[in-house]
Amino acid sequence: MDVDAAVRAGVYASATAYAPYGSTGPEQRPVTYTNTTGTAVTLNLSVAATHAPEGMFRLSDSRVTVPAHGTADVTLTIDGSGSPGGRSYSGQILATDADARSVAHTAVSLGPVRHKLTVHFKDADGNPLPGVFDLLRSGDSESLPVLVGDSGTTELYLPEDTYSALAFKTVPGVHGPHSWGMALLGDPEIRLVKDTTVTFDASRIERIETTVPQRTEATYQRLDYQRSMGGMTYRTGLETQTAYDSLWAQPTAHKVTHGDFRVSARWRKEQPALTVSTRTTDFTDVLRQDGVTALPTGTRKLALVFAGNGADADYARIDARGKAVVVRRNDDVADGVQAANAVAAGARLLLVVNNEGGRALRGYGEPFGPPVALDVALLSTDEGEKLAAQAKVRAAQVTVTSQPVNPYVYDLLSSWHNEIPTRMTTRADSRSLARVDVAFDSPLPDGSGGEFRYDWIPGSGWTFGGPQPEPVSGARTDWVSTGDYRWNQEAYASGVVYEIGAKTAYRPGSRQSEEWFGPIERPHLNDAYRSPLRIGDSMAIDVPAWGSRDPIGLSQDDTGTTTQHMTLSQGGTTLGEGVFSLVEGRAPGPGKLPYRLVVTGEREAPFTPYSSATRTQWDFVSAAAADPEAETVLPLVQLDYRVELDGAGRAKRHATLTVTAAHLPDAAHVGHLGAPALELSYDDGRTWHRADRIRGGGFRLDAPRGAEFVTVRASARDTVGNTVQQTVTRAFGLR
Template identity: 40%
Template sequence: MVAAVTTLAIAATAAPASAAAGSHAPTAAGTGAASAVGATRTPGATDRTPRTVTLITGDRVTVGAAAGDLTAVTVRGPGGRASGARITTVGTDTYVYPDAAVPYVAAGLLDEDLFNVTRLLADGYDDAHTDRLPLIVSYTDAAARSRTQAVPAGAERVRGLESIQGAALTARRDRAAEFWAGLTGTGPATTRAKAERPGLAAGISKVWLDGKVRAALADTTAQIGAPAVWSGGNTGVGVPVAVLDTGVDLGHPDLVGRVAESASFVPGEEVTDRNGHGTHVASTIAGSGAASGGAERGVAPGAELHVGKVLDDTGGGQDSWIIAGMEWAARDQHAKVISMSLGGAPTDGTDPLSQAVDRLSAETGALFTIAAGNSGPDMQMVGAPGAADAALTVGAVDSLDRLAVFSSRGPRRGDNGLKPELTAPGVDVLAARSQYAAEGEGYYQTMSGTSMATPHVAGAAALLAAAHPDWTGSQLKDALVSTTKITQRYDAYFAGSGRLDVSAAVAGTVFASGTVFTDLDWPYAPGQRVDQEVTYTNTGDAPVTLDLRVNAPTAPAGLFTLPAGQVTVPARGTSTVVVAVDLDLLADDKYSSGMVVATGPSGAPSVHTVVGINKEGERVDLTLKTRGPDGKALAGTVMIKDIVRDVVPRLYPVDASGTLEVSLPPSTYSAWMYADVPGAGGPYSLGRAVLAEPEIELSRDSTVTLDGRRLHRVEAIAPQVTATAQVRLDYFRSYPGRYPLADNYVVGHEYDSVWAASTGAKVSKGTFTFRARWSLVQPPLAVTANGQTFDDLLIQSGSVAFPDGRQRLDAVFAGQGAPADYDRLDVRGKVAVVRANDAVGALDQADAAAAAGAKLLLLVNNGVGRLDAWYEVADPRTPLPVASLGRDRGEELVARLGSGRTALTVEAHHAPEYVYDLVRRYNGAIPADLSYRPTRPELARVDVAFRHHRSGEGVGLRFDVSPDQPHSALSGAALPIPTQGVRTDWVTADQHNRWMELAVMPELTQTSSVVSYAGGERTDVTWFAPVARPRVLATGLTSPPVRSGEEVVVFDLPPWGDSDPHHQGMPSVAGFTQTTRLYQGDQLLAESPGGILSAPVGPDPVTLRLVTETAQDGAVLPYSTRTRTEWGFTSAPAAEGGTATLPLIQVDYQVTTDASGRAGRRAELTVAPVRLGAVAGSAGIRGVTVELSYDDGVTWQATSLSRTTDGWRTSLRAPASATFASVRTTARDGQGNTVSQTVVRAFGIR
């Protein structure tokens, strides 16, 4: 069993974040003039000196003095010509929008502050102060998943900002126009067409100004009203607040004396915060501000902190650590408030973390304030444990109450529940910095994220708890949520009820239910209404009458109504108001929200409640009947996938009745199950079957039968006798515009046959592919008796190999296989046959057989299917060769033995001499004929040679890559391979199948490129033969070196590859050292103690040198003890922001050697330089030279070369004393790319 470990990521981003201060620009334009002189305030100018700002578009805005108090703003294009632009003033800020930028601003692709000239000047971003414009970009999901994100020409990457799926860039002012063209993918001829459909290039989804927001904690505490509470003497004194995070810096001045208790729940780590996140959070809640003279106090500086370290120094943690910390905080420390700035993947609130929140809240009355997460702006991204019902889940806003782009939005997954409940300041929050953190300096640092918003709410809850010590966590939550500052522009599913306002919560005497949510299941009656109850609580000494209204701008009109417009709440009592929801007004499978606003007399502050409704759409009943080959009910597990909607497939159990009833939305579904069925070998054999209906149109209640009476055997019959090493079934279903489904099933060892039910007509929506993949091999062990072959033989895991070859041995039946069963038997040098049983374990049976001198042990299964008795044993080992027989064939053998002496012919081929890797693909439906009988002419033949210098054994695998899953290489069986030997492989050859191989020897691993074959093709493949040297493949398990934007990236430069041009060594090979360097001229750009590096190289084509040196002591390989390879090449950016493989010339070698890697003294050596990704012998290669050395490179001999179809050939002239040959090769191509490669001790000399 594989253990599942959940890692939780801290819900914070690196500072500074992308939110900006200043006013939002209006949607309407201003004057539209190219230059203007008007009665505007000087934008950000403190003197009269004209200042110029080059905008992101390359347009230059100059702000300077005119007559009197007037300010002149002029705009010129990149070339100096007057530029069309909109100059708009908003309050004290002036915006300049060049015409080219307007469509992008309107589409929300560019931050308005990029054109806020007032702010640009105030931040010192004019041309006189900086030659670069700092930017923050976010990337699309696809771009963010790539290893490197593209950077448009004219800009440089500063750092990644993973929390907002982006990066910080700086755009060079002198190349601003080039940057704009690269950012937008526009040029003079395409600008207008592009502007009509604006979109950003290079995988960028939006660009912001990386502004100097000068945020401080003093500002964020003021933003939520904390100083007003402090002024009344309430600082949260005595309220225990737990912080579950990365620990704390107990020596920070702001936290000295503030932490009452601390504990670490991270194995092997103390509570000390070496990450910095936990210290920042703790001081936001209750820091004293001592290091800033009291200026940077936390929200509740009098609260008592209890710090639990539940995340390790990298910021990650396991569920169990966190739950242990929660229990400690709630039960042991009796914390009133528990702050958790962490989160996992989005859930429906039924995960262990969320359940722990709900249960501990109910048990202890604690309030858990939890970060919503930083996975915005996508919907349904609130993670665990913030998905818990009881959690007060917090989103993040900036200083202007604008929702942060990274703040995770709701609704909650599953039921579309209302999450988050509120927001708080979480952008550029200044708080204490741990002295143990690697980043930053001084006592304070800024961070951004919902992690930073959450402690604001925790501190506010502490202040409220100090004012109402008898309140439960639920009451604290309702009071905080119902008294927020309403942020009108955001729906409740984005930002909850509004931004935290602790002064209103503490000062008020009336609060309401924070949220009321109803999740309704179908069906509904026409005209049906649902009543939601909102409760108002009055803590004052006098009754309060509240005026009520519904504010639901995003809901259908009339969806939420109030029967009464007022409610009176008695003194120190409660009143309940009913909100009526008209279900007819909400479409099926939709959710909506509104707000009930209650205003007190004489304009007294209002309280409000978010109301939400989720209306399940129409459901129809699908009855699935599962039937076996005999027509009887078949138990198993069915998977059902809605192929039209992007929802995850779901597994459903089917009990012995063979009937499954599920209620589903009308749609198109695919359903399939894998089930045990009778095998092909008799009543005790076991088969595995797939029964499927790839297309179920479900528009009304329907019954569908997965019918085993339509089963047909899925088999491949090779031209030679084979045994099945592995079978895999691939089920692929797709629909346009939706994520496809691929279900790959590897059939287990216990099955002797595989079956599938035919499905009838082909699908009419999307695509469906059923695919079978076989690994068939020369039988590793075959046993026959008088012409009968026992073909269900299964070698046991960990079994000693039976000697290769054919032997004739007598067989003896030894009952249960106990030592006593051998007392009167002579099994020495014979085959012992025993029954598997519960009384004598398999290992004891093997020990007894070995002690009696048996040469082979055959276990006859006493159950159904094929038996591997050592299958679940860790590191299994047997004292003699052991195989099992199924009960049907095994009992036949026992019967033979009971009737007299029986001789068995035993033939073994531990490492097969022939292999069939076969694939059969069925499109649209599963047919009735599932038997694949390939002939040799339709297959490709691969003659494989293994040329390791030592005798022994390794493991080989062949992967297949299907067009349905082009990014997945799926493995066939792992087969024994000889270190020295040959094998003939036959593989399916057509355009739908590609192959890749892996060969593993002791301490050495080789992988191949991805190749395809043609029918009848014959190919030679050699593994581990000299000459080993650094070798890069264009396709395979590792990526080739590339140019990505302004960066050269070497993902993994393998230190070696054998003589085959389609092979490369896997990285981190034991015994090897490697150093890689990148140069521009003589300037070192990057250096790596391995094969991975990257370096910025600018936006233009550039000539570079890539050098890698390897060394090894000969313990693993006696050859290629030292190599040096230098590639010279010209690199240019790829078109349209993509990547371009570097034009590195590879050098391949061919030399005939013996099994130990030694060549004759007059052997021929062929050298074949080839461009990466090209074919050998490409005409572009020229200027090839080869030098040979027989004294490990002390002296070199030039050679004469002859051109052949394979490359350039020379002959060795090794002296009698030579034991090794070294090779030095140079080559160039027509584009000026070069290679120089030296291999010391390239191969041996005999």
Template identity: 25%
Template sequence: MNRRTPRLIGVAALCAALSAAGQLPLSGASGASGVAGSDRLTGPASRSAVVGLGQGDRVRLTPLGQDGRQVIEPLRSQDGTTPGLLVSTDDHGTTLRATDGSGEPTLVDGTAPTTTRATAADLVELNLDAIARDGRAASADVTVYDVVTGATQAVRRIPGDPDAACSTKSFEDSSCVLVPPGTYSVMAFVNTMPAARPGTARERTVQNVSLVGDPEVAVEASRDFTFDARRARPVEVRTPDHRTKVNADGAMQVGYSRTAANGRKIVRQYRPSAMLDQQFFMEAAAPVRNGALETLTRLRLEAPDIELTVAGRALHPEYYDQVWFSDVITDFPMYDGHDRLRVVDVGHATPADLAGKNLRGAIAVAERTDDLSVAEQSNAAAVAGAALVVVHNDGPGDNDDPNGTGTKLQVPTLRLDRAEGEALKAARGRVEVRGETASPYLYDLVLKEQGSIPKELTHVFRDRDLAAQVREIHGQPTVDSTFSEAAYQYQPEDTFSISTMYPFRGGARNRVEHRVPDPDTRWTYATVTPQTTYNALFPHPPVLPMTLSDPDLVAYESAGRTTKPVGTAPVTAAPSTFRPMERSGDQMRVAIDGFVDADGNHGTSYSTNSGMSTLLQIRADGELVGETDNLPSGVAVLPAGDSRVEVSFVADNPQPWAELSTHTESVWTFASTTVPAGEVVTQPVILADYDVDVDLRNRVLARGPRPVGFDVRLAHAPGAAASPISDLTVEASYDDGRTWRAARATGRAGGRWHVELPRGTGHVSLRLHAADTAGSTLDQTIVRAWYVAR
């Protein structure tokens, strides 16, 4: 008889397989309703989902835990840019809108806010306009909110459609809103545009953003509101213990929450796409009397990536955005070091301008022109010997337009406004240049003002007053590793967090991170290796990176010092922390994370055209009941009653970036039985937690004749029935698993074992077998677990 092999290939195939068996899929895996008890399965219903915001803008929403928290990742469009986002949250739900988009916000959670209901006789008209910091008319996003009852909430984008009627709608492109008389918060995010762009344009690049308005004002009759960004003061940070600067994309977020007197609350967050000044501004506000007000600004400061000093005067250079000239940060030239260089005026950097110029080791200063792209100007000067190129604007203000993309730069290339460019060209003698490509420290600061907004918004932080976290980024033993990173902060009311994936330059290394102690701000992290691509200008082979996410949220309640390692060997597979192996009725959910490091950071691996291949198989009493070589998760139907279940996951990673864990195989076996309706049981799988004293290159130094040792802790999945571990055997190989030798394992208290390896050098592979007294077993093989050096 032909027997069809059951497969677990994503949700669609899972639904089909279970429907064919006469059963419905579990809600924990597919989002559909299931058999009795299936809706009690824990964990997010799916992995990530891509949501369109209109005009080609998209974001990815990724569940981060079992309590509904999600990460919002703005996705790059075809030109390499990401949308700026306005995130609006209230007691109805959460919406997203691109800062330069049009149309209504996109609902991503809950229900849309309702329109104010009132008779025309009860309404007053509010007419809205905005002024930028340079005095021009500006665009703004305005929220009007009733701070007594929270019943009225209206969002307006100004300047709006001049033909739109004044209405009570909850959202409209209009400079007018109708509301009942009352006490309101009337606040706006005002964009100041670059000098060469129209003041009211809605574009991805802005000069700066200001939060202005009145968080509590009585509205008795129709009136005008003007949101004047010139009244706002800069939010600034000083760090006396280190030289710092808000480098590119370091002005991350500005926003506020407003709680009405009856407890209803709105939250508004602005995440810019590209901001030339890297600075936020806020207007002062008196203490509120109804409810509560809190503002939040997030700034990311590092060692200045580039500095130019002319005769003691510090200029304000910035790199052009790397997205126009490269796909990864290692292909983007940056200046590293400290020197004094000559300055040469090269006009527009045409062949005629460069003829006869001695540029060797000099700073070439060019004026921007519409006739040449920045890359053409810079590369021409580089060919002539320039060590650094500065392009200054040919008109008022700043200008980051590259005037063309798709060409790699040969030397570091900076921009200046016209006035500072002329000052640089006029410099006598040499100019001091200082650059730092890999800052040894980071200040990731969430700054809050509560109850009011003071006139002075300069914050001074000494290191001793901040929480310090030493980030330990581990890489490959002999291959240079590249990384990207993101940090996500959550406030108590947040179910969504937005961050930016930043390049982590300098390879495997330590970095000290400083944060403001605050029990209400919780953090989690993600690290990717190799580095993520931020554009697709140049062809490159497909890659499946290892994305390691922190499974926990941590709040830093006081100053102090902690460590946060990631990428620590060995990396192997384990059941998902967020979606444990659980059974309800005769259906068992399985979700395996193929990348799990020794510190519990986790990520998914699956078969792709990168060369990465995986296979998840589930057997009951020796019979295959499900398998997939795609995302390793799904629901398997087990036979009724008692059975012995085996879950195996095999991964092969031949990608050039992966020197370690090139082949891993994990097999969990355990007894399982039908679970009564309405109940969920976590299966008794054994987990191995390795503790190896590796360096940042995941190497262990063997000292003399002493054997290399490590610890391993064996335990069952949280919530599962736990029987004592009765057996552990470990073997080691120094030839990628062709031959094996026994290691010595000694049991210790608390489920810990100490293992001593047989003598050898190079990449060491492990083969582990563990068993408990109830018959659960774990067999785990890791080829090239770490590197032993002598």
């Protein structure tokens, strides 16, 4: 079925019509058309089956009128009497509207033995409901979306095989009937060896939740599954963000034995940005909106009043100055107008009762303009109406706690293998989680930017998510789930740099630290970014020039003051050049030859005095793989630096600087790496001093009085001739 067209038209049809070989006579199959619109629709019907004998697929009517919010049937006759034995035929019934636009398809076929799969959709009360599910057959890498109409039932005739049939469905959440939860329904393993029925049953769902010791709110949520059958893997998921307050799943009746199945739930939980409570009620479904001026950090009590729909006239009878005001969202007074009226009335906080299902994150400031001069939060309908009732009481008060910058974050992942169990609520704490002390050293005064931590599950080369706006200045304590998966974090300082950290697997109860945006910034690669590759004789090398510590760093400076240049050569012949982070070139032949990559970067940046210029030269050997389509990771040796710095990026004059060298994962043609060498300059590279290695493997600085910066020149070599030499001018400062 053409799902997009069906949705646009509001009309859809039975998905399949089938008859098996060896029928004693013509077989008749009903084809049902469902109209979800308020207007009757007339469809023109035809059969397209190019290779089928004439008359094999016959319709009872060439036109059908489907009443508004109703159904209409036609009959398909499948007559295989004139076909050669054992041959399969297929085609489709095309349904077009008066403008000849295709609005629905029905697949038709005559072929080997098939069985009927009957699917029922039921809501939490056992009533039928419409839906869409993903049907996946063993050996397929993509699923077939199947629509189920208002009857809550559909029938499919499918070849004998193993299938997965799963759907994401909105269900009532935990904050009342108007709140939303997201549920995974269906069966991940259907052995279709006979007629079978599957029920997507929302009355049988169990909650998926991970609780933590501190009070939190979910700022990111996701439910996804990965199904492998017949040598192929399919993965899909739904990111519910803040509109949904809970995750759910229908437990499986048996364990998956054909292939592999994993269902995962992912949360980012943070200290609530805004909490609201009264003497009798703690409201746990409060969502601070975008484009607002957050209340300062801290707890305060505010008088509480109700201002109806938030129109100007609603404030005529109340004193809102310095108070928290409750209004109902409505179609008559726009969001921005509600906020402007509250500002004009002198309100300090606007609390909006949602008039739609779930919770929405809306913008209350002018697009691309300043935020509204007021804090605004949304409550879901059921919670909001409770607050509205209390706001109407004389002398009502509300206690409000504001936390504009989150001091802690929980990045949580729970997964279940080859089943969906009946109990999916777990508790995580410092013994089961890993602690990560994160330090953001944004070069911007306001710390504007964002970050996110991505999860990587076994067997999947991609993941979900995206950076969320977060201040990237100061310290934060992160707690991260541990298990058979890895994490990588990404962060950006707006208009300056985007950094991508390496993939990491954490141990339960462990503690580690991560630093962002600080010195030493230089060309660097890790396993979360594109590997430098050779395919046949083609090379593609992407090396961002401004990585700090473990992350790689992509410049986002569009002022022209930050530049990067790359040159790839072989034996004195230039193979390619690039003026950003990518260079491409063709090797002169498949044999093993030496190559050179030179990456230079320069910047005159007002936001930092460090890494004003860098030059990195990689000499490496490479040969084409035996398989001309195979990807080979080029052996670019990576250098990493560690030195203790203060908040201004400065080290003590006799501090210890550690340099380590490593090969990229899966790099080809590599040898054993020797210890790195280091030279230091305290006059921007005019003179150099070989640094002496001290006990423990580091190098000791010996900065003269009056020196302000340290320039480094490090090098490393392996036993097959792969080398790196990296110079960073003004790598860091001196106290």
